[in-house]
Amino acid sequence: MELLVERAAALDVGKDEVVACIRVPDAAGVGRDRQRRRQEIRTYPTFTSSLEALADWLQAEGVTQVVMEATGQYWKPCWYVLEERGFQLLLAGAHHVKILPGRKTDVGDAAWLCELLECGLLRGSFVPPPVIRQLRDLTRYRKRLIQAHSGECQRIQKTLQDAGIKLDSVAADILGVSGRAMLKALVAGQRDPQVLAELARRRLRAKLPNSATPSAAASATTTPCWSGWPWNTWSTWSTWSRRSPPSTPASTR
Numbered sequence: 001m002e003l004l005v006e007r008a009a010a011l012d013v014g015k016d017e018v019v020a021c022i023r024v025p026d027a028a029g030v031g032r033d034r035q036r037r038r039q040e041i042r043t044y045p046t047f048t049s050s051l052e053a054l055a056d057w058l059q060a061e062g063v064t065q066v067v068m069e070a071t072g073q074y075w076k077p078c079w080y081v082l083e084e085r086g087f088q089l090l091l092a093g094a095h096h097v098k099i100l101p102g103r104k105t106d107v108g109d110a111a112w113l114c115e116l117l118e119c120g121l122l123r124g125s126f127v128p129p130p131v132i133r134q135l136r137d138l139t140r141y142r143k144r145l146i147q148a149h150s151g152e153c154q155r156i157q158k159t160l161q162d163a164g165i166k167l168d169s170v171a172a173d174i175l176g177v178s179g180r181a182m183l184k185a186l187v188a189g190q191r192d193p194q195v196l197a198e199l200a201r202r203r204l205r206a207k208l209p210n211s212a213t214p215s216a217a218a219s220a221t222t223t224p225c226w227s228g229w230p231w232n233t234w235s236t237w238s239t240w241s242r243r244s245p246p247s248t249p250a251s252t253r
Contacts, residue, residue: 004120009058010113011068012106013075019043020054021110022061023118039114041107046074051081059085067092067117069109070125079127090117090124149175156183170207178204 012019019041026038042057044050058066066082067090068075075091082089092113116122128136153175157168165186171179181199190196197208 008118009063012110019106
């Protein structure tokens with residue numbers, strides 16, 4: 001098969017060590033084309049100082065292209081170190097290594113990848129430039145934070161629903177200024193619905209009955225409601241709790 005990459009290297013990256021294989025021309029060898037090749041395999045730890053030593057060895061051998069298998073997140077430190085040295089890098093998928101018959105070893109995988117690279121049989125995965133990688137990491141982390149915040153908000157809403165508190169029926173954001181103040185008061189032991197309602201701020205105060213116009217207040221219909229624990233009291237403010245009232249207690253008959 002035709003030789004396309006004269007000085008090639010392949011890395012089999014693991015968590016604690018990386019196996020490097022190089023294939024370069026050997027002037028003392030015999031034969032032609034691929035038969036006059038020298039292959040050497042070395043193993044390095046994955047610490048930064050060891051990866052720098054690996055890069056020095058590859059540069060000393062005149063390697064121009066380096067391929068590595070995309071193994072979890074372990075390939076990234078090797079990629080970053082070699083990227084700064086100016087190597088032409090290629091990130092190969094795991095399916096290229098699976099083609100190798102027989103028992104798989106790190107040494108065998110590295111040698112197999114190196115042979116594929118020098119023959120031009122590998123297609124690399126897309127790896128964005130450093131600026132795009134940093135932006136991508138930032139946006140992905142922001143997305144995870146938003147998902148975690150939404151999950152906690154839904155958990156609080158479920159807990160309030162179980163307690164019979166219809167805070168999310170009037171407050172679009174229960175973790176806003178008003179919602180946090182009411183939740184903090186509930187945790188502190190406050191059970192008076194009127195006191196809790198007075199903690200409403202800004203636009204939420206427009207939903208209080210006493211903030212409406214006289215004509216609107218006169219036409220409004222208020223029915224007793226049972227807000228349940230922890231607001232375990234009767235209230236005429238039906239806006240905050242929309243559950244159907246239970247049967248009248250015997251003490252009020």
